[in-house]
Amino acid sequence: MSDENLFELKAVAKRFKKGKETISIFDDLNMTIKRGDFLAIMGPSGSGKTTLLNLLGGVDQPTGGEISFDGARIDGLSEGELAKWRANNIGFIFQFYNLMPMLNAAKNVELPLLLTSLSSKQRQQRVDTALQLVGLADRAKHMPSEMSGGQLQRVAIARAVVSDPKLLLCDEPTGDLDRQTADEILEMLQLLNREFGKTIIMVTHDPAAARYASHTLHLDKGQFVDKEDDDVLQEKSA
Numbered sequence: 001m002s003d004e005n006l007f008e009l010k011a012v013a014k015r016f017k018k019g020k021e022t023i024s025i026f027d028d029l030n031m032t033i034k035r036g037d038f039l040a041i042m043g044p045s046g047s048g049k050t051t052l053l054n055l056l057g058g059v060d061q062p063t064g065g066e067i068s069f070d071g072a073r074i075d076g077l078s079e080g081e082l083a084k085w086r087a088n089n090i091g092f093i094f095q096f097y098n099l100m101p102m103l104n105a106a107k108n109v110e111l112p113l114l115l116t117s118l119s120s121k122q123r124q125q126r127v128d129t130a131l132q133l134v135g136l137a138d139r140a141k142h143m144p145s146e147m148s149g150g151q152l153q154r155v156a157i158a159r160a161v162v163s164d165p166k167l168l169l170c171d172e173p174t175g176d177l178d179r180q181t182a183d184e185i186l187e188m189l190q191l192l193n194r195e196f197g198k199t200i201i202m203v204t205h206d207p208a209a210a211r212y213a214s215h216t217l218h219l220d221k222g223q224f225v226d227k228e229d230d231d232v233l234q235e236k237s238a
């Protein structure tokens with residue numbers, strides 16, 4: 001595997017069993033994702049975008065094929081190994097923020113650090129830095145119910161970067177926001193990509209959001225398809 005590739009997917013298959021029926025989402029998916037990339041993934045509803053993000057994030061396992069991250073296979077890791085791998089390498093950002101409603105902003109951001117061996121003081125420093133980065137240092141004690149959608153997403157971004165992961169996986173990160181707030185969030189993601197070297201993979205329905213990425217891949221029925229004007233890096237399956 002080339003050093004510049006963060007992810008390599010070879011002949012990945014994903015099938016779900018529903019009663020006697022087997023639903024095949026991916027049959028033979030091949031792709032590479034370069035280190036430092038900001039990749040948007042678009043495609044119609046049901047095309048497999050979230051399923052792909054779950055496979056990349058080690059939330060779900062492929063039925064067949066290989067997924068390598070940073071040169072090491074992650075398919076076939078046990079649940080415990082995968083949880084550890086996720087905690088060390090991935091920050092997740094969701095459409096509806098997924099914050100804990102009974103914890104203030106700082107406590108939400110601290111959550112991923114509770115799985116580490118950092119001391120309380122070290123955790124506090126990391127949380128302060130992450131909240132500063134997203135411009136919410138003055139809202140540390142605010143509860144989620146006291147914040148706007150844009151602020152909630154910024155807290156979620158602080159939580160995603162607080163453990164300094166290589167990769168950010170974003171599922172419709174601006175789907176719940178107005179255009180101006182969406183643009184602010186996308187500019188923040190771009191900054192994390194360009195200035196902090198985070199590799200970002202973002203699923204979106206919004207072509208305006210995809211324009212913030214370095215390039216876009218289009219999924220359709222479990223396959224990458226060519227669209228004009230795209231800087232396409234996929235290795236299409238036969």
Ligand SMILES: Nc1ncnc2c1ncn2[C@@H]1O[C@H](COP(=O)(O)OP(=O)(O)OP(=O)(O)O)[C@@H](O)[C@H]1O
Nearest residue numbers: 016018023025043044045046047048049050051052
């Ligand atoms: N756990 C599951 N069991 C059975 N089928 C599933 C499961 N998860 C996803 N699917 C099916 O896989 C297909 C792809 O789903 P996925 O959520 O990845 O699509 P998507 O492109 O993200 O769609 P959307 O844009 O609507 O979120 C859908 O047909 C869905 O019903």
